[in-house]
Amino acid sequence: MSKIHNHKYLEERRKELRKNLTSAEAALWKYLKGKQLDGRKFRRQHSILNYIVDFYCASEKLIIELDGAYHLDFSQQNYDYERTQNLEKLGFKVIRFENKLIFENITDVLEKICSCFKN
Template structure:
């Protein structure tokens, strides 16, 4: 995928703001993703792809992790999320979603599911 889709300059300030103000669930999961802690994969937080900013992105796996809180639990938000996911997946990326509650209550299962979506070998 061409880099023209990633980290557009017009979203730089918004990405910085989001990185400084992670939700509690994002901050909790980030502790386990940062610094290549999960199977040696590098993750970026608050990464933009086209006009969307995703929670976490793993370039080597072309994998996006989205965390959903209460704001995502209505039909309008779910329709938006579906459209967003479809657009991103049409770029050749995979999106997986977790509810915030699951991150806090069952982190080992969340990390295992993320690992189950790895397809590349990292040395």
């Protein structure tokens, strides 16, 4: 299989997104960085194919996406669905959370993420 991770042409965009995390991404990153969550290493703004995912754990093939109001738009929902299907066909597990959940119930979010670990 050809290289699907972190294509060079997306490098500047990934850096830009890492420098400008949304408040929800920044809040969740505090719990994911430095292998804090069950010893799993997460990357932020990692690219797979032409997609840049919010968070990625390679050992679990787990992708975490955070959705703000922008994702309520019908065409964006269709794009998100197609993107998720494409990533799942490659063997990745994709889980999504609404931004507000990060602030309202981080414990449940972290438990849901951990429930995806193979152990």
